[in-house]
Amino acid sequence: MAKVLVVTSGKGGVGKTTSTAALGAALAQSGENVVVVDFDVGLRNLDLIMGSERRVVYDLINVVQGDAKLNQALIRDKRVETLSLLPASQTRDKDALTPEGVERVVGELREKFDWVICDSPAGIEKGALLAMRHADVAVVVTNPEVSSVRDSDRIIGMLDSKTVKAEKGERIEKHLLLTRYDPARAARSEMLKTDDVLEILSIPLLGIIPESEEVLRASNIGAPVTLNSPSSAAARAYFDAARRLKGEKVEIVVPLQRTGIIGKLFGRRVA
């Protein structure tokens, strides 16, 4: 049965889009049928991170309003056959999204895919609420930093009250994805530790993504980090998180960037 997953955070710039692309690609690489959906109407960016910005013809708004069929708007990834993108509109504003339209499109996506991954806009307003509305599972992306933790707390409250599942009295599955984590700084008490964030937010941990140069490199190129540099520390952490989403038990560790002496000598020049 299809699962609808929302990647959300409240705060902007913490890594929602990066995580949507990386998790979506990781799940698709493991054979799952995945669509990543950009809900950030007016400020779309998932197409850029996925490297599909020049292939956008129709978008989510066109499908919601009935101007295009779902199949016309879906962009099949060129690298992973089982990965598709439904882009957001760049010209319209978020008011063009209607609750009924979103419900219909999410329903259609559920029939076609195993995973429908919704990339939420930042904030706690209409766009973010519509992105989380039909979710079965939520991934709350949080940086180990005070403002991000506070906003995540707020979003968790909304997941528990404003989603269809919550309104039916069911439990929405929530997971914490801690991104831009620096284990060395956390060890020196310069950064909130994983346990601090977990204790404050009290939702289960999906993964710890270490701060990594590979994330920017992947976004420069237009590829999810799990496709562009699958052996990097960040990508390995995303692969583990994707396996946990599928229900596998994977021990949580912070992967370290492997830099051998050769890599150190030539890494910068080659890259």
Next chain:
Amino acid sequence: MNLLDLFRKKPSAPVARERLQVLLAHERGAHGQSELLAKLQEEILQVIAKHIKVSKDQVHIKVDRADEIATLEIDVEMPDLSPLAPSRTPLASARS
């Protein structure tokens, strides 16, 4: 000041943790309270509406919290029901 202190920065993460714990304990309470008030307002309005014609903006509910006690204040603007005078609204008293 110890000479070593010049080189040793005070760890800031525990401060962040404590600030968040205090703040969120407060914010979670406040958020729950505003939802409670909205619900109270709606239900009180329903009860009153059974007997008297009032609109939503004529019912005000407020909670005040002091150190020892909290008070719940319910303020209903009554329409022109002359037997219930003195009414709060000048309009009603003028008509009675």
